[in-house]
Amino acid sequence: MKVLIALGILFFTQVTLSSEIKTTDSYSYINIENSVVNGSKDIIKLKKFRYGWGIESYDVVESIEVCSTELIFCFRAEALQFAIPKIPPKINAVWEKEDIRYKTKEKTFLKILGVDIEVFVIESTQKDSLSSSLSNEFLYSYDHGLMGFITNSHNQLSRRLYISTSSNGFLFPQKE
Numbered sequence: 262m263k264v265l266i267a268l269g270i271l272f273f274t275q276v277t278l279s280s281e282i283k284t285t286d287s288y289s290y291i292n293i294e295n296s297v298v299n300g301s302k303d304i305i306k307l308k309k310f311r312y313g314w315g316i317e318s319y320d321v322v323e324s325i326e327v328c329s330t331e332l333i334f335c336f337r338a339e340a341l342q343f344a345i346p347k348i349p350p351k352i353n354a355v356w357e358k359e360d361i362r363y364k365t366k367e368k369t370f371l372k373i374l375g376v377d378i379e380v381f382v383i384e385s386t387q388k389d390s391l392s393s394s395l396s397n398e399f400l401y402s403y404d405h406g407l408m409g410f411i412t413n414s415h416n417q418l419s420r421r422l423y424i425s426t427s428s429n430g431f432l433f434p435q436k437e
Contacts, residue, residue, distance in 0.1 A: 288431040290409065290423035305423055307336075307431045316340060327432075333358065334432040341410070343432075345383060345401050362388045371400060371408055378402050380409075400424075406433030 292303035306317040307325065314325040316338045325338045335344035335358055344358035350365045357363070364384045370377040380400040387396075400409040407430035412421045 288407075288429075289426045290430075291426055292421050292423050294422065303421070303423075304426075328358075329432070334434070336432065341397070341412070343383075343385065343399050343401075343407065343410075345381070345399075345432075347434075349381065349403055357388065360388050362386050366398070371402075378405055378408060401432075402430070403434060406430035 286309040288307045290305045290307075292305075304318075308315055308317055310322075312324070314327055314336070315322045316325050318340070323338050323340060325336050328335045328337055328344075331347075333344050333346055333356075336342070337359070342358070342361050344356070344361070344363060346354075346356060350356070352365050352367060354365045355362060362385070364386075366382040366384050368379065368381050371380050372378075380402045383399040383401055385397050385399065396413055398411040398413075399407060402408050405425075405428060407425070409422065409424040409430075412423070413419070
């Protein structure tokens with residue numbers, strides 16, 4: 262987790278936010294390793310289109326279903342699915358949404374430009390998977406929404422860390 266904090270600080274000192282990213286109709290997440298180390302732009306955007314929400318990566322757009330209820334915040338797309346209770350879970354709490362099992366691994370702080378953001382590290386695993394090779398991790402803040410996620414390949418050889426490029430992420434709980 263210390264590497265995550267250090268990479269986040271390094272990344273956010275080198276990124277300029279555009280006006281598009283600051284809107285609530287678009288949330289961008291950038292792969293720190295590819296962007297800072299290799300200089301490429303590996304960006305995933307969750308955007309509101311005319312037909313609804315979509316996830317855009319490179320030139321591919323896939324629709325997203327926002328499936329939040331009274332009890333959970335969630336979204337699902339073929340490439341990425343996430344759900345978290347609206348009431349903060351305890352460490353090691355487990356819940357399920359369709360064929361995905363979620364578990365709270367830890368609660369920690371993500372330091373971005375000197376600001377500590379409390380995040381829950383949530384692991385997601387396919388329920389019918391015999392191994393944890395189909396797992397992803399999410400960094401969710403009850404004050405700022407989805408601040409990042411780590412995608413894993415089937416063989417665990419490729420892990421990609423994506424961090425939000427704005428102060429609030431997707432599924433940001435709107436305060437009344």
